[in-house]
Amino acid sequence: MSKENMKAYWKENLGYLAILLSIWFLVSYVFGILLVDQLNTIKFGGFKLGFWFAQQGSMYVFVILIFVYVRLMNKLDKKYGVDE
Amino acid sequence: MGILAWTWILVGLSFALYIGIAIWARAGSSKEFYVAGGGVPPILNGMATAADWMSAASFISLAGIVSFTGYDGSVYLMGWTGGYVLLALLLAPYLRKFGKFTVPDFIGDRYYSNTARIVAVIAALIVSFTYVAGQMRGVGIVFSRYLEVDIDTGVYIGMVIVLFYAVLGGMKGITYTQVAQYCVLIFAFMVPAIFISFQMTGNPIPQLGFGGSGEDGVYLLDKLDGLSQQLGFHEYTSGSKSMIDVFAITTALMVGTAGLPHVIVRFFTVPRVKDARISAGWALLFIAILYTTVPAVAVFARIKLIETVSNAEYSELPEWFGNWEKTGLLKFDDKNADGVVQYVADKETNELTIDRDIMVLANPEIAQLPNWVIALVGAGGLAAALSTAAGLLLVIASSISHDLIKKIVNPKISEKGELMAARLSAAVAVVVAGYFGINPPGFVAAVVALAFGLAAASFFPAILLGIFDKRMNKEGAISGMIIGLSLMFFYMAKYKLHWIGDPTVDTAENWWFGISPEGFGTVAMLVNFVVSLVVSRLTPEPPQEIQELVEHIRVPSGAGEASSH
Numbered sequence: 001m002s003k004e005n006m007k008a009y010w011k012e013n014l015g016y017l018a019i020l021l022s023i024w025f026l027v028s029y030v031f032g033i034l035l036v037d038q039l040n041t042i043k044f045g046g047f048k049l050g051f052w053f054a055q056q057g058s059m060y061v062f063v064i065l066i067f068v069y070v071r072l073m074n075k076l077d078k079k080y081g082v083d084e
Numbered sequence: 085m086g087i088l089a090w091t092w093i094l095v096g097l098s099f100a101l102y103i104g105i106a107i108w109a110r111a112g113s114s115k116e117f118y119v120a121g122g123g124v125p126p127i128l129n130g131m132a133t134a135a136d137w138m139s140a141a142s143f144i145s146l147a148g149i150v151s152f153t154g155y156d157g158s159v160y161l162m163g164w165t166g167g168y169v170l171l172a173l174l175l176a177p178y179l180r181k182f183g184k185f186t187v188p189d190f191i192g193d194r195y196y197s198n199t200a201r202i203v204a205v206i207a208a209l210i211v212s213f214t215y216v217a218g219q220m221r222g223v224g225i226v227f228s229r230y231l232e233v234d235i236d237t238g239v240y241i242g243m244v245i246v247l248f249y250a251v252l253g254g255m256k257g258i259t260y261t262q263v264a265q266y267c268v269l270i271f272a273f274m275v276p277a278i279f280i281s282f283q284m285t286g287n288p289i290p291q292l293g294f295g296g297s298g299e300d301g302v303y304l305l306d307k308l309d310g311l312s313q314q315l316g317f318h319e320y321t322s323g324s325k326s327m328i329d330v331f332a333i334t335t336a337l338m339v340g341t342a343g344l345p346h347v348i349v350r351f352f353t354v355p356r357v358k359d360a361r362i363s364a365g366w367a368l369l370f371i372a373i374l375y376t377t378v379p380a381v382a383v384f385a386r387i388k389l390i391e392t393v394s395n396a397e398y399s400e401l402p403e404w405f406g407n408w409e410k411t412g413l414l415k416f417d418d419k420n421a422d423g424v425v426q427y428v429a430d431k432e433t434n435e436l437t438i439d440r441d442i443m444v445l446a447n448p449e450i451a452q453l454p455n456w457v458i459a460l461v462g463a464g465g466l467a468a469a470l471s472t473a474a475g476l477l478l479v480i481a482s483s484i485s486h487d488l489i490k491k492i493v494n495p496k497i498s499e500k501g502e503l504m505a506a507r508l509s510a511a512v513a514v515v516v517a518g519y520f521g522i523n524p525p526g527f528v529a530a531v532v533a534l535a536f537g538l539a540a541a542s543f544f545p546a547i548l549l550g551i552f553d554k555r556m557n558k559e560g561a562i563s564g565m566i567i568g569l570s571l572m573f574f575y576m577a578k579y580k581l582h583w584i585g586d587p588t589v590d591t592a593e594n595w596w597f598g599i600s601p602e603g604f605g606t607v608a609m610l611v612n613f614v615v616s617l618v619v620s621r622l623t624p625e626p627p628q629e630i631q632e633l634v635e636h637i638r639v640p641s642g643a644g645e646a647s648s649h
Contacts, residue, residue, distance in 0.1 A: 010638055017173055024169045028162045033330050036155075040321065046295040046303030051321040054158035055150075055379040056291060059165045059372045066172045066365035073177075074358055082641040084356045 009080045016072050020065050028058040090459035091230045098268050098463050099245060102470070105264055106249030106257040114503045117254030118185040118482050119352040124259055126359040130366020132262035133350045135269065137164075137341075137371060139215075140222030140469035143269060146375075147447075148440030151382035154312070154320035159330055163337025163536075165368060165375050170342040172364030176351040178551045180360035181637045185352060186479075187345045187543060188487040194550040195558040196630055198492055203565050205487045207542040208345045212476045212483075213517070215346075215535045219473035220521025226469060229411060229445065230462030236522050242470060243518040250474045250481075251510045258474045259353060265467035270373060272464025276448040276457050277377050280384045283451060290380035304383055311390050316429030320386075332603030339609055340536025343544035346475040349482075357640035385443040388450050393436060394427045401425070404449040413439035413446070477517065481510035534576055537605025541568035545612040553617075554634045560620025568612030575604045 031039060032054035039050030047056075077083035111117040124132070142164070150157030182190055188208055192201025220239055227238025249257045281293035285304065297303045308320045318324045325333075341347065350367075351360045393401065398416060408414045415437040416425060427436040445465075448458045485506035490497055497505065542565045549556040549564075577583040578590050580601040592600070599607060625631075 006635060006639065013638075020173060021169075024166065028166050028334065029331065032158060032162055033327060033334065037322070046297060046305050048305070048321050051155055051158075051305075052295070054155060055161055056376055058162050059376050062165050062169050063365070063369050063372050065169055066361075066368055069173055070358070070361045070365055073361060077358070077640055080639075082639045084358065084641055 005080055009076065009082065012076055013073070016069065016076075020069055023061065024065055027053060027061040032058050085455060087455045087458050088230075088232065090456045091462045094456070094459050094463040095231065095466060098264075098467060101264050102245065102249060102261045105260045106253045109253050109257045109260045111252070111254035111256045111503070114486075114499055114506060115185075116256045117503055117506050118478075118486060119349070120254075120256040120259045122353060123355055124353040126354055126363035127366050128263050129259070129350060129354050129359070129363040131266040131370055132259045132353075133347065133363065133367035134370035134374075135262040135266035135467070135471035136350060136475035137347055137367070137472070138269065138374060138468055139219055139472035140226065140465060141218070142374065143273065143465050143468035144222070144226070144441050144444050147378045147381040147385065148443035150379050151386045151443045152438075152440050153324075154318070155323040156325050156330070157379070157382070158323075159325075159333040159337065161375055161379060163334045164341055165372055166334070167338040167341025168364055168368040168371070170338060171347065171351075172361060172368070175342060175348065175547055175551070176360045176364050177357045177640065178637045179348060179547070180351050180354065181357050181640060183352075185349075185486055186482050187348050187547070188483060189491070190550065191543075191546055191561070192487070192491065194630065194633065195546075195561045196627065197558040197562065200546075200558055200562050200565075201487060201491060203562060204543070204546070205483050207538065207565065207569060208479060208483045208487075211344065211535050211539050211542075212346060212479045213520075214538075215344075216473055216476040216480070216513075216517045217520035217524060219469050219476065220517045221524055222469040223466065223473065224521055226462060226465040230459070230465075239518055239521040242466075242473070242521075243514055246470060246474050246477065247511060247514045250477050250514065251507050254506065254510075255349075255353060255478055258471075258478055261474070262471045265471040266370060268467040269464040269471075270370070272460040272467070273374055274377065275460060276451070276453055277381050277384075279453050279457065280388075280447065280451045281380065284384055284387070290377045290384075294380035294383045304387060308383055308387055311387070311394075315390070315394065315427060320383075326598050328598050329600050329603050332597075332599045332606040334603075336537050336540050336603050336605030336609075339540040339544045340538075340605055343539035343542070343547070344536070345483075345539075345543070346472075346479045348543075348547075349479060350475075381447065382443065385447045385450070388447075389438070389443075390427065392450065393425050396425050398423050398425055402450075404446060407449070408442060408446050413442045473517065477510055477513045480513040481506050484509040484513075534572075534580065534601060534605070537572050537576070537602065537608065538569065540605035541572040541608035541612055545609060545616055549613070549616055551634065551637065553620075554631050555620060555625055556616065557620045557623055557626040559623040560616040560618075563619045564612040564616030567615050568608045571611055572605060572608040575608070576601055579604075 036050035036054060040048040042049040115121055146160060179190060184190060188201050188204035191204035192198060220242060223242030224235040224238035227233055227241060228235045249261050277290045278288050281290040282288045284298055285293040285296040287293040287296050294304055305321055312320045354360050354363050417435050419435050425436055426433060428434050448461060485502055489505050490502050546561045546565050578585045579595060
């Protein structure tokens with residue numbers, strides 16, 4: 001793998017990380033902690049939204065994030081021919 | 085058939101299964117002993133990681149903690165799951181590509197220094213020992229409650245079982261036993277939860293049920309908020325901790341999770357980099373099944389308990405109340421001698437003391453589930469405690485036999501000699517852990533919660549920078565780890581253990597930035613990052629071959645097998 005390719009691969013990887021970790025931060029820290037009181041004024045079913053994010057929603061999103069990451073990286077590996 | 089008979093049968097069957105697996109999956113080489121030969125399929129590694137990760141505390145105590153703290157309990161739910169996102173995205177694939185056996189291996193090689201290796205070994209031993217002592221105690225407690233033997237006997241039985249499959253099977257034996265243990269523990273946790281959810285809400289899925297309503301048409305969470313306030317507790321769905329502390333504790337738990345050696349090492353056991361990524365996904369999925377059920381169980385149990393005991397005639401309470409009073413987990417003190425249970429937040433007039441563990445342990449009885457379900461919870465608790473203990477013991481054993489003996493003391497040791505050393509260290513570690521299980525020093529319980537802070541303050545920055553910052557050198561990493569770890573120790577000693585300073589002054593009002601010792605790992609980690617970055621920029625850059633090594637671990641192809649050299 002050439003130096004330029006390696007750089008481009010790493011840059012795309014870092015781009016994915018930035019997006020996925022922003023979502024990670026948003027659902028747990030922002031929705032579940034920082035804005036919890038504001039979101040708690042919204043209700044769906046028996047749940048207050050902020051409480052739901054802190055005790056349910058954030059965890060569902062975490063699982064999805066990892067599987068999305070796996071998909072993105074497997075594609076990226078193929079694109080640069082570094083898959084095994 | 086009675087509860088005791090059912091418990092003996094289910095525990096006996098599950099133990100026979102674990103021992104059978106251990107004999108089938110004996111380790112024949114040091115590579116099989118340390119990383120199960122590097123050939124574990126990702127989905128099985130995910131299950132093993134989940135069992136390794138979920139300890140007796142997750143299984144027995146977590147629902148109780150959430151039950152009594154409501155929204156504040158979210159820090160554990162988010163903290164102990166969110167860390168896997170960091171692990172999957174930032175650490176696991178690269179460490180797998182690096183392809184060695186242990187975390188100190190990575191630190192020692194990446195920072196081209198035996199000093200760094202030794203600092204990492206010490207940190208790994210401290211974190212793992214504080215954690216494992218609690219597990220052995222957990223084994224003893226579960227035995228004593230379900231099989232009516234005393235706690236010490238329970239610890240001895242647990243030691244023999246773990247000794248057998250950890251020493252014989254190494255990582256290979258542990259991995260396949262953990263797969264079985266995951267199945268036992270998740271079944272044992274979900275069956276009562278599904279029963280109770282259906283009973284209370286008509287919805288068999290607990291995750292949905294606790295947002296539903298009971299027969300009276302009132303949403304459970306609204307009902308619980310109302311009940312809590314009536315009795316003088318804070319509203320269930322809002323917190324009592326400060327926002328900055330919730331933020332800090334969540335971060336310390338997440339980052340600590342990603343930095344725990346016994347979790348990281350599991351990703352060395354899969355064949356390829358892409359397997360490391362996906363097995364982190366499987367692990368979190370399997371963990372989330374339990375962790376998303378926990379807050380539901382917490383709500384069900386709390387409502388059931390309050391409705392059953394609050395303002396009830398003591399003489400008319402159901403049989404389980406008396407059973408659990410005998411264990412000391414429930415205590416009733418009729419202060420105003422009216423024969424009625426007053427359960428309120430006010431300490432002066434409250435008459436009922438409830439141990440939080442009862443929320444999982446007694447829940448099936450409170451909900452009047454069949455005896456086999458009650459017994460199943462005992463087998464599940466044992467599976468959770470044993471699987472975590474075994475994983476930790478392996479980290480301790482490999483830190484000694486591989487990182488200390490093979491890499492530093494006697495590099496010429498033969499393959500056979502190293503395997504023998506690994507088995508011996510595992511045996512010694514079991515005995516030491518058992519000793520702490522039987523004679524728990526008063527500070528163990530306090531320190532277990534802080535193991536995460538220690539891991540966050542030491543390993544996480546060193547590993548992360550080792551991958552993402554090519555310029556990071558040994559001077560930066562070593563000073564960062566030492567200062568991060570020392571700062572965390574200092575804060576623990578001052579505000580948690582009260583070993584230094586004035587205990588009357590060092591109270592919650594004087595916490596730095598209002599952050600509790602549980603959350604202080606976040607501050608210590610940030611300090612570690614800053615120190616590492618500053619020191620590294622003031623000292624020479626790492627040698628060329630190390631910079632090439634960093635480039636090498638950033639791409640997946642040619643990962644090769646995990647190897648010792």
